[in-house]
Amino acid sequence: MLTIENLHAKVESKDILKGINLNVKPGEVHAIMGPNGSGKSTLASVLAGREDFEVTEGSVEYLGNDLLDMNPAERAREGIFLAFQYPVEIPGVSTTNFLKTALNQIRKHQGLDPLDAVSFLKQMKEKMQLVEIDQSLLSRALNEGFSGGEKKRNEIFQMAMLEPKLAILDETDSGLDIDALRIVANGVNKLRTSENATIVVTHYQRLLDYIVPDYVHVLYDGRIVKSGTKELALELEEKGYDWIKETANAATI
Amino acid sequence: MSQIIISKQHQTAIEEAFLQQADLFQKTSHSTSPYVQKVRREAFANLEKLGLPGNKNEEYKYTRITRALNKHFAPENIKPAYAENAIGISQLILSGIEANILVFVNGKFSQQHSNMVSPPQEIIISTLSEAFESHTNLIERYYGKYADSKTDAFTALNTAVAEDGIFIYVPQGKVVSAPVLIYFITDTTEEKTVSQPRNLYIIEENSQVDLVESFHTVGEQEGYHNIVSEIVVNKQAVVNYHKIEIEGKDTYHTGNTHVVQTAESLFNAVTVSVSGGMIRNNLNLVIDAENCESHMYGLYMLDQETLVDNHTMVDHRKANSFSNELYKGIMDDKSKGVFNGKVYVRPDAQKTNAFQSNKNILLTDDASIDTKPQLEIWADDVKCSHGATTGQIDAEQLFYLQTRGLDKRQATALLLKAFASDVLQNIRIQPLREVLEKIISQRLQKDL
Numbered sequence: 001m002l003t004i005e006n007l008h009a010k011v012e013s014k015d016i017l018k019g020i021n022l023n024v025k026p027g028e029v030h031a032i033m034g035p036n037g038s039g040k041s042t043l044a045s046v047l048a049g050r051e052d053f054e055v056t057e058g059s060v061e062y063l064g065n066d067l068l069d070m071n072p073a074e075r076a077r078e079g080i081f082l083a084f085q086y087p088v089e090i091p092g093v094s095t096t097n098f099l100k101t102a103l104n105q106i107r108k109h110q111g112l113d114p115l116d117a118v119s120f121l122k123q124m125k126e127k128m129q130l131v132e133i134d135q136s137l138l139s140r141a142l143n144e145g146f147s148g149g150e151k152k153r154n155e156i157f158q159m160a161m162l163e164p165k166l167a168i169l170d171e172t173d174s175g176l177d178i179d180a181l182r183i184v185a186n187g188v189n190k191l192r193t194s195e196n197a198t199i200v201v202t203h204y205q206r207l208l209d210y211i212v213p214d215y216v217h218v219l220y221d222g223r224i225v226k227s228g229t230k231e232l233a234l235e236l237e238e239k240g241y242d243w244i245k246e247t248a249n250a251a252t253i
Numbered sequence: 254m255s256q257i258i259i260s261k262q263h264q265t266a267i268e269e270a271f272l273q274q275a276d277l278f279q280k281t282s283h284s285t286s287p288y289v290q291k292v293r294r295e296a297f298a299n300l301e302k303l304g305l306p307g308n309k310n311e312e313y314k315y316t317r318i319t320r321a322l323n324k325h326f327a328p329e330n331i332k333p334a335y336a337e338n339a340i341g342i343s344q345l346i347l348s349g350i351e352a353n354i355l356v357f358v359n360g361k362f363s364q365q366h367s368n369m370v371s372p373p374q375e376i377i378i379s380t381l382s383e384a385f386e387s388h389t390n391l392i393e394r395y396y397g398k399y400a401d402s403k404t405d406a407f408t409a410l411n412t413a414v415a416e417d418g419i420f421i422y423v424p425q426g427k428v429v430s431a432p433v434l435i436y437f438i439t440d441t442t443e444e445k446t447v448s449q450p451r452n453l454y455i456i457e458e459n460s461q462v463d464l465v466e467s468f469h470t471v472g473e474q475e476g477y478h479n480i481v482s483e484i485v486v487n488k489q490a491v492v493n494y495h496k497i498e499i500e501g502k503d504t505y506h507t508g509n510t511h512v513v514q515t516a517e518s519l520f521n522a523v524t525v526s527v528s529g530g531m532i533r534n535n536l537n538l539v540i541d542a543e544n545c546e547s548h549m550y551g552l553y554m555l556d557q558e559t560l561v562d563n564h565t566m567v568d569h570r571k572a573n574s575f576s577n578e579l580y581k582g583i584m585d586d587k588s589k590g591v592f593n594g595k596v597y598v599r600p601d602a603q604k605t606n607a608f609q610s611n612k613n614i615l616l617t618d619d620a621s622i623d624t625k626p627q628l629e630i631w632a633d634d635v636k637c638s639h640g641a642t643t644g645q646i647d648a649e650q651l652f653y654l655q656t657r658g659l660d661k662r663q664a665t666a667l668l669l670k671a672f673a674s675d676v677l678q679n680i681r682i683q684p685l686r687e688v689l690e691k692i693i694s695q696r697l698q699k700d701l
Contacts, residue, residue: 109658
């Protein structure tokens with residue numbers, strides 16, 4: 001589904017990604033872990049198409065197409081979803097209104113008719129239960145004045161509505177208490193199918209207790225320095241990132 | 254009249270023409286009441302003293318209206334043009350609403366296009382010229398008392414020459430259910446034209462009314478509106494005032510709205526400018542009693558080479574009142590916005606809450622905004638704030654919407670509509686709000 005080969009990216013003149021290789025198949029959950037500043041969020045942003053980052057080398061193939069050739073909207077319409085680490089507040093735009101526009105754009109791209117108001121509301125009701133989000137929150141301006149937990153739940157709610165093929169969760173666990181974390185993780189798990197894939201970007205192992213990954217990759221200094229199964233996450237939790245850094249630095253020298 | 258002209262230096266042809274027009278008018282119109290004649294004479298004297306604002310006038314330094322008028326209007330153009338044949342007027346008028354419709358074409362009241370639905374015991378609506386004759390007590394008590402011709406030349410000019418407009422009187426304790434929509438249409442099909450309507454709205458104690466002044470253009474030639482409205486908001490009255498400008502690209506506009514509020518009254522103003530050549534709006538609000546509340550909203554959504562200049566003034570003279578002001582601008586192409594907001598809090602106006610905010614989005618490198626908030630506070634126990642922001646569309650917001658499948662154009666339109674909605678949502682006349690939202694949506698579809 002997603003094949004990343006030797007991906008290099010920089011912001012302004014600073015190299016952030018220095019040769020990422022990753023292969024994601026339908027139905028899989030990949031966790032990307034790593035210390036702060038290792039490039040995790042950059043990877044998520046590059047995949048979603050943020051223009052601040054310049055890809056200098058390498059390729060990303062998504063469902064047989066060149067992902068880097070598509071703009072952010074085309075990527076979204078092709079089924080990529082980024083759950084933001086810091087969801088943006090947009091005054092004056094209600095979640096409901098904006099989601100209806102977004103969903104119908106994606107449906108149009110897929111050759112489907114736009115959803116009528118009744119079907120849209122029905123679908124909304126179903127998905128709202130999934131992340132235990134309240135109707136009143138969705139009538140309000142998008143993320144404006146939402147608590148951290150509400151913003152993250154709103155991200156997962158949008159993901160549920162848009163039904164992406166590849167979801168990228170960028171530090172969705174940051175700033176969440178354990179109850180909110182459970183709700184968010186539960187939502188993600190219920191959305192898992194054999195057709196779609198999830199990339200979970202996180203600093204901590206805690207989230208992975210709830211969203212159990214098939215593969216864990218450790219990102220350090222712009223490269224994936226270690227890959228393994230979910231046991232790797234537990235090992236990281238126990239030992240911290242220092243041993244990874246030491247091994248990686250030793251290897252570079 | 255020639256003595257007047259010789260005594261002035263650097264006088265423009267247009268100023269000379271207006272002075273001659275006013276002078277002639279003083280000498281020939283003897284039919285109206287002595288009071289009105291006196292008001293006109295004083296205004297004429299003020300106009301002579303002030304002259305039209307020149308390039309060095311601080312209040313008009315970004316809006317060279319005198320220069321523009323001088324360039325585009327010859328002395329023979331400054332009268333109202335013939336417009337009996339005006340076509341395309343009915344489509345300018347809001348439909349699907351029970352409202353009092355009053356139409357002026359080139360300053361002349363058009364009975365044919367007007368329609369009054371409210372009963373006379375609820376609201377008295379007449380032309381100002383009729384009111385000069387039939388409501389002399391009210392005219393002598395209120396007319397020309399709030400519009401200050403000592404400091405603003407365009408107010409002086411209007412007061413000196415205005416013959417007609419709308420007179421509204423809402424008696425005590427009446428809630429006028431149907432809004433009053435007043436259309437001022439410039440028809441330049443035959444020739445260039447200048448019209449100077451004058452309005453007086455008196456809202457008595459504990460009454461409520463929705464007023465709309467809407468400006469439009471028919472024809473391709475240059476037109477100019479110099480309008481003055483006085484609004485008297487008496488005790489516990491509620492007035493929702495709207496000024497809508499959807500004019501042609503060769504029309505010029507100077508407008509002065511003077512409002513006085515007395516105790517426990519509520520005044521809301523929404524000014525929306527969508528198109529025109531050069532527009533200057535002065536909105537002056539005097540809060541002359543305690544426990545008043547005032548909201549002033551403005552939206553200017555400009556393209557091409559339109560210039561819109563909003564000058565607002567709030568004068569808190571007494572304690573315990575609240576004023577809030579929010580003006581927003583979206584400037585495209587080579588358009589230009591100007592905002593100047595003065596707030597005065599007088600020594601007696603303790604416990605005043607006064608807030609002001611001006612926010613702008615520039616869509617091109619050629620668009621511009623000059624914004625100047627001015628707070629002058631003499632009282633020491635008040636809560637006041639002001640702020641102005643100017644920027645482009647927020648890149649983070651744009652990216653966020655794009656990652657949900659909206660292309661750049663759709664995302665931009667959505668963000669700009671949201672930006673404008675802060676102002677538009679304060680228009681409580683739903684069909685009016687919808688028409689403006691539609692115009693703005695079409696503009697966004699076209700331009701982006």
